[in-house]
Amino acid sequence: MxxxxxxxxxxxxxxxxxxxxxxxxxxxxxxxxxxxxxxxxxxxxxxxxxxxxxxxxxxxxxxxxxxxxxxxxxxxxxxxxxxxxxxxxxxxxxxxxxxxHKHVVDILPVLSDHSQLLEDHHLESLVSQMPARTEGYPWQLVYSTAIHGTSLKTMYRNMADYDSPVLLVIKDMHNKVFGAFSSHSFRVSNYCYGTGETFLYSFSPDFKVYRWTGENSYFVKGHSESLQIGGGGGVLGLWLDADLYHGSSNSCPTFHNLPLSTQQDFMVQDLEVWAIQN
Known part of the structure; x- marks a missing residue:
């Protein structure tokens, strides 16, 4: 059967x-x-x-x-x-x-909850850039500022039991959407972690993906007071503070990215983290 x-x-x-x-x-x-x-x-x-x-x-x-x-x-x-x-x-x-329009819908992922930030065109663009190993798996909403408040510690705690790739989605006060795909879930760590699958992305205004350049391996570093993605030479590709309210984005050697927001220093309006797992 x-x-x-x-x-x-x-x-x-x-x-x-x-x-x-x-x-x-x-x-x-x-x-x-x-x-x-x-x-x-x-x-x-x-x-x-x-x-x-x-x-x-x-x-x-x-x-x-x-x-x-x-x-x-x-x-x-x-x-x-x-x-x-x-x-x-x-x-x-x-x-x-x-x-x-049917083929576009067919490739969209199954979401466990409604996303406040991602529309169909966001999903279509992001799915096309993700590793093949994530295809077909549902997306589980593990953290949302709209649901869980604004706390990096809560975000880490919500992901403690997850061992899967995650997608970070940020909307700033200028309604710009950007973020990062990480090969591993976010956690406090003494060293940088992750693989070359990790990338930064931005929809400000057009969709752009910034992949690993191979210059260093500063993919993700989780501190109790901040989250860092990408780095080298004293600059960070994406940085968020402990309250998940202030952030910054600069061009970094890890991804050779442009600033993800329209301003290098930004304030977070909403934030979501999705785990892609079986």
Missing amino acids: GIAYSVGEVDHLYTFFVQWSPDIYTKDAKKHHQSRYLIREKNQNRFLVVEQDNVDVINKLLSNPIKSNANGWEIITVKDPKRRPSVCSSEESEAEEPED
């Missing part, structure tokens, strides 16, 4: 399949669309993935009046679920998207 999953919605499960098996589930592989089916347990939101060869057998089982719980299940083809990026989709977003 297949594997049982427990998820919130059919469309979120389908999005996961699209990212892991685009050759089967994307619109460019229509002949495969009819080869897999989802069987949904209506009340529990549990699912089975079955091959087409097994659908007739499953249909007979579900239609058997002897089975008292048969009416609680239904078969859904993979065409039926709408492809949505988040578990917090609004009713307005349930409408079918135009055909020329």
